[in-house]
Amino acid sequence: MAGPDNDDAGAAQAWLTAPSQSAPAGPASTSSASNGSASGAKPAQPAAGGPPPRQPQGGGRRAGVGQAETPLDIVFVSAEVAPWSKTGGLGDVVGSLPVALAARGHRVMVIAPRYLNGGQNDALYEDAVDTGVRAELALGGCGPQTAGFFHLHRNLVDWVFVDNPVFHRPGNPYGDEHGVFGDNQFRYALLSLAACEAPLQLQIGGYRHGEPPGFAYGERCVFVSNDWHAALVPSYLAAKYRRNGVYLKTRCIFAIHNLSHQGVEPAATFPNLGLPDDWYEHLSWEYPSWASINGPAVNLLKGAVLCSDRIVTVSQGYAWEICTSEGGWGLHNVLLGRQHVLNGITNGIDMDEWDPARDAHTPAPFDAADTSGKAACKAALQVELGFDVDARIPLIGWIGRLDHQKGPDIALDAVPGITQRGCQMVMLGSGSAKYEAAMRAAEAAHRASFRGWVGFSVPVAHRIVAACDVLLMPSRFEPCGLNQLFAMRYGTVPVAHATGGLRDTIRSYDPHAAGGDVATGWTYSPPDSGAMLRALDQALDLRWHQPDLWAAIMRAGMTADLSWDRAAADYEQVFAWALMDEPARAF
């Protein structure tokens, strides 16, 4: 069996039977639900009384990239971005949606921290040059702060990295082996305020349509601030800038990738945010009764829901779920109040990075026309894992953060049942120590046919996605999910809990369906191992007894339009709506 891979920068990782190292903590802040097409290609719904929705872009893959009717200056703000600082799906999205928007003719800047942790990952920032600009930031009780800006122009996008000592420390972006960093509210307030300065101060914006470099984006742009870490951007724009006559024509879209993290801290921290006193009401918050702590608090994500011009989340299913008491994490009433500006846009995937015909991490190329390379990938992974090498044995995979959301416990509960069915299974994940221990125990008990990998390794993720027959996604909730999309592109059939983006993107097999589109996988409910095993049984039965239909299911996934160009066009529609309206909070 193979030992640990060392090809993933900065990752601590090991097969469980190899000498194991502790994995970096997963992302976390201080606190903390429709059927659809295979492509997820439903257009965003308009706000009530808003303009009619744009027509869908067509079902199949489009020959070329569309062009924007109105090129805009767009500024993304995010705590993580692939490849520099990805810890999960947020990094994937912010690494690829901006590229898709730039390819459509927009001028796009992405602003994220310049994380230096002393590991191999630091080298990724070497191509970014110091602009020499130092922004003085007024962050209230924290005193004046300085932010530097490093810049790299690549794939038509301006990648800007905010530099400050708070981003230079061992660990992952959000924490280290001791847990989540205690000053994350301050670190991401600094990022958010620096991001507001970047379009005004950086003379980098000259790359659109052959314009000469050397001028600023200026104050007529569209911000896309992502998740709680960038949730102060709409508040800063409204309270600090518009009140002073700046950014009057700018709009801010707030993108929710995961509502369970909201950036909640005690109310006493409000003065540290550098916001005027009268802004407190937008952020004020009482912990819900189910929270383990109580007392007055500030909730950065709540502020963004109230103050941003439009809100986007990453699937239509999730846009619905977060407006319910079950899926709203205490914010459903606030979200219901702004439902008229809330849209769900299903994520795409990076079709270059996740291309089975050109994947540098896998041993053999394949595509929908010829899947023989997939069999080679499976055999290679069986060798690597020390499993029997046999194409007939179903190989089942699971990849994700070891977090309650992703249902690693549900997957682990099913291990005895899966191995009894004669399958092999591999799990890749990092995060909670208790789930890591459970993976170790499962491997010890089922050494012939179960392997776990503790750590974060993009190459291993590619090898598992390419090799497996089935990918399990037992997530309790899933705003969009990317692994099911990667899996479909590699002919790996997803079996997933019918929730959020999983239900939107997987066309579930229905033996009673009369004609129509071929399925791309299975969805099941409720989110427990029994329901998951029943769906897996149906899938395996079909694989054995109707191989032609199984191949058609694989092909349907592999040929679905999962590209970002479709989603990028939907984002453009949201930008256009935002620009038609007055700012949500003028001052």
Ligand SMILES: Nc1ncnc2c1ncn2[C@@H]1O[C@H](COP(=O)(O)OP(=O)(O)O[C@H]2O[C@H](CO)[C@@H](O)[C@H](O)[C@H]2O)[C@@H](O)[C@H]1O
């Ligand atoms: N141990 C490991 N080694 C290597 N790679 C690993 C890994 N663990 C996870 N990954 C990778 O990290 C990414 C995770 O994507 P998800 O869609 O599951 O995102 P996540 O839940 O982090 O983010 C949130 O944001 C995204 C983006 O909007 C939503 O899709 C999602 O539903 C929402 O919860 C994938 O690229 C996956 O392959």
